[in-house]
Amino acid sequence: MAKPLSITSSLPTFSTTWRAYFEMTKPKVVALMLLTVLVGMCLAVPHAVPVQPLLVGMLGIAMMAGSAAALNHLIDRRIDGLMARTYNRPLPKGRISATRALIFAASIGSSGFIILYLWVNPLTAWLTFASLIGYALVYTAYLKRATSQNIVIGGLAGAMPPLLGWTAVTNELHGHALLLVIIIFTWTPPHFWALAIHRRTEYAKVDIPMLPVTHGVEFTKTCILLYTVLLAVACLLPVLVGMCGPVYFVCSSLLSTGFIYKAWQLKYRDHDGLAMQVFRFSIYHLMLLFMALLLDHYLWF
Numbered sequence: 040m041a042k043p044l045s046i047t048s049s050l051p052t053f054s055t056t057w058r059a060y061f062e063m064t065k066p067k068v069v070a071l072m073l074l075t076v077l078v079g080m081c082l083a084v085p086h087a088v089p090v091q092p093l094l095v096g097m098l099g100i101a102m103m104a105g106s107a108a109a110l111n112h113l114i115d116r117r118i119d120g121l122m123a124r125t126y127n128r129p130l131p132k133g134r135i136s137a138t139r140a141l142i143f144a145a146s147i148g149s150s151g152f153i154i155l156y157l158w159v160n161p162l163t164a165w166l167t168f169a170s171l172i173g174y175a176l177v178y179t180a181y182l183k184r185a186t187s188q189n190i191v192i193g194g195l196a197g198a199m200p201p202l203l204g205w206t207a208v209t210n211e212l213h214g215h216a217l218l219l220v221i222i223i224f225t226w227t228p229p230h231f232w233a234l235a236i237h238r239r240t241e242y243a244k245v246d247i248p249m250l251p252v253t254h255g256v257e258f259t260k261t262c263i264l265l266y267t268v269l270l271a272v273a274c275l276l277p278v279l280v281g282m283c284g285p286v287y288f289v290c291s292s293l294l295s296t297g298f299i300y301k302a303w304q305l306k307y308r309d310h311d312g313l314a315m316q317v318f319r320f321s322i323y324h325l326m327l328l329f330m331a332l333l334l335d336h337y338l339w340f
């Protein structure tokens with residue numbers, strides 16, 4: 040017997056709509072960014088971080104990063120709808136309209152800016168705003184479609200969070216914070232190009248000039264390997280300037296060795312699945328590296 044037709048089951052509930060908005064903020068990416076913000080805050084002062092910049096700063100930066108991510112969903116809705124990895128996102132699936140997405144991004148972005156400006160400091164508010172523009176407009180709307188170096192240049196916006204954490208607490212720029220930015224900046228290409236190798240046919244289909252599409256898989260694998268070596272050098276800089284001690288040195292050396300080994304395997308051992316292994320490894324690498332910075336800081340002082 041045919042099942043009775045349910046009208047209500049196809050209507051969006053409060054919880055599915057809420058989940059769709061949440062999904063647009065790229066919560067897992069923003070969560071890892073917030074860890075790097077926290078580390079920037081903790082390393083900025085030898086004592087405990089004051090509660091106000093800690094909580095309010097994290098909230099404001101999270102809101103503006105979430106807004107940048109929602110704008111990325113809005114700008115990319117057409118190509119997202121054509122790629123297997125992204126076709127199910129709220130905008131291409133019609134779970135949220137473009138107007139509502141824009142209102143959502145503008146609301147959380149402007150609220151985040153006001154929170155940072157009034158209750159943290161204007162320097163952090165403006166730097167976070169620059170990161171938002173860098174990711175949502177410069178990278179997404181322009182670089183992504185214009186050059187195979189899109190994520191190298193655009194990666195600067197995603198690398199900013201530890202500096203934002205630092206300025207939230209001190210209200211000034213410092214060379215040590217820039218070293219943390221350099222680490223994420225050199226980490227981004229191997230992080231993303233590994234995924235881009237795996238998804239190259241989809242990027243080619245929508246005419247996005249990602250490196251494996253424009254320069255081929257072998258060249259991209261070589262670049263990934265070179266960037267993991269560059270990243271290993273960048274990871275040593277905090278030790279060389281006396282910012283970090285032996286705990287960080289040991290942990291970061293192990294992580295660098297692991298990442299170079301994975302990238303080496305990707306280049307010289309041809310087997311399916313290695314690219315995604317490198318991508319997943321990159322996420323654990325960054326998370327553990329920043330946890331090591333934190334551990335070292337509190338054991339060192």
Ligand code: HEM
Pocket residue numbers: 067068071072075124178190193194195197198223227230231234322325
């Ligand atoms: C321009 C720079 C970056 C690009 C192009 C990029 C690209 C990507 C892409 C395409 C994914 C999606 C993978 C999927 O849907 O399965 C992803 C996942 C991820 N990225 Fe990045 N990324 C960048 C920077 C960053 C930064 C700075 C962080 C953190 C500090 C980060 C953390 C993550 C995490 C945690 C995931 C996994 C998310 C999940 O499992 O849902 N990424 N990245």
Ligand SMILES: CC(C)=CCC/C(C)=C/CC/C(C)=C/COP(=O)(O)OP(=O)(O)O
Pocket residue numbers: 065068069072100103104105107108111115125167168170171174179196197199200
């Ligand atoms: C204010 C501030 C700190 C801003 C940072 C914003 C932010 C969330 C950056 C994340 C970088 C990222 C996930 C890029 C992927 O975009 P993509 O379009 O290449 O990937 P996609 O196809 O998965 O959307």
